[in-house]
Amino acid sequence: MKEEEIIAGCQKLEEKYQRALVKQFSGQLYTVCRRYCGDDFSAKEALQEGLIRIFKYIDKFDSTKGSFLGWMKRIVTNEALKVLKVNGKMRFIEIQKVEIVSHGCDAISNLHEEELLQLVQQLPGGYREVFNLFVIDGYTHNEIAEMLGITSSTSRSQLVRAKKVLQQKISMIENLQLCRKNG
């Protein structure tokens, strides 16, 4: 079913098209929720609330301002952030400085999407949100600051640390792969 048909059908509140929307887009939207939420339970909660909100406000969607998927992702992102706030999982913490030693193995290229997603999910609260918003969803630090109620400098520092944590984990994976390679 075409995206335009789904949008038009959902705007008319027709169940057939609402089901089609869930079938067609729930996987990608669920990925967004999983990226932001540390666990699948919270991710599903955010996805449900996000979908309800999408159906409720779909008549306000304006295709001239952006893609439908992008619009839905923004809604789901907001819902995921809300879930995190409700569950008190959004904390901005300091961690020790991480030393990263690269062994030259291109581990990240060998990682599947699911594994990358798990790496993101394992990031501490605060780091994860900023990393997702900045790296994957393309928000600026000012926008992130406004969305999360933090300063833009906090957003920058959180991003730097998030990337360091990821680098550290990827290095560990590289080391493991090297060990396997060397027997």
Place this chain on the structure above:
Amino acid sequence: MSKERIEREFHEKLNAFSSDIDDEELWSVIEDRVPKKKKKRRFIFWIFFGLCLLLLISGLTRINSEKNAVAKSSTASNLAVKGVFEEDEANSLPQKSKSNDMIPSYENSFNTIHRNEEPNETVKNIGVTVQNNNLPNKTMVSPQSSSPQFNENDIVREEIVILEVDKRFLLEVNSDEIIEKVKIRNILRRPKRPIQSSKNRSGFLRINYYAGLIDSKLIKSIGGNPFVDYGENYFSQGVDLSYGKLFSPNIYGKVILGLDLSYKKYEDKVYRDTLVPSSSGSQILSSTEFSNGTIDTEFGIPIVNGVYNRDVIKLNTIRTLSIGLGIGYMKRIGRLNLHFELDAQRSFQIDFVGLGRVENGQYINNLKSFNGYFSQGPLYTVSGSSFADYRLTESFYLSFGAQYQQGLSSVLAEESGHSEKLRLLRGSIGLVFRI
């Protein structure tokens, strides 16, 4: 490995990645809460159709009774004419003939008086033409067999009195003129319908204002856990319009159309995830307590994400439209009519609007409340009422009463796990018109 490389890898791989999820299961979870096209409610049509039919029948009955009254009155007038001339022939005219030479003799012959309202046979039996050589057609009425079905002696007598005057001119006016005069008089003397006593009136229209206490609780199962509405009901008011029709001297049926407003109070907190949309959001944002709030213009309206907990009191309004049927018993004691009624109603809760008041007196519109988790829907109720109607005039009563209403399980309870408990006790004051 460079940070840019990591960013690029994550962005490319995760942006388009689709996780596995059972969309059927997901749909079944959200299905109840997804806004849907409203189903056509055919029964509403049938209720209104029935109501209209009832009013139509009632109206037709009324028109028929009016026609009968006119017919009776008209026939009575004819009888009156007959009676006048009968008397005239028996007494006055012969005497006049003796005393007045201008009228030498009478020759009875039947003459048809054309009256549209009457069958010709009857008219033929009534009309008598008085032949007078000197005067052109003088119409008189001879004694004929009277129509057995009319006993409107009072009206006949009344007509006789009126026509007494005409008797003086009887011999001097044209018969056509007399008939015309009678016709005109009948028209002028309307209403033809005999005055009914209030006992004969079988319908009444009642308009009542109700006010009293309400206790209503919404219940829904969310994730297997029952969530009960924590709002505190404390006041309900409404207006009912009903039409009743007596089947017997004491028993009647009625149809009801009601509009109610019930108020529910919530004592709540604004949590940091609470969305406060609307124009009043800016008020909250400017206050120090919400200084960490953010604005989300996602849907073109400002949304405040409040960060701190704050106590609020919300007053919700439940707007209900109800349609019902009832049966009642009426007992007359002097000027007082006592009514005892049992009604069954179907209600439609239209809206549920909350207005939040924060401690410092600020108001917040559309505050996320318990109602946000519940769909409002139809509800069946039964009620028992008693009224005391005091007769002020022939057809106008002042009414006082009381009503107890009990909600039955909501239809939604069967469909989606919703249910609602409703109890309502209220007094009433109203007006009743006998029709």
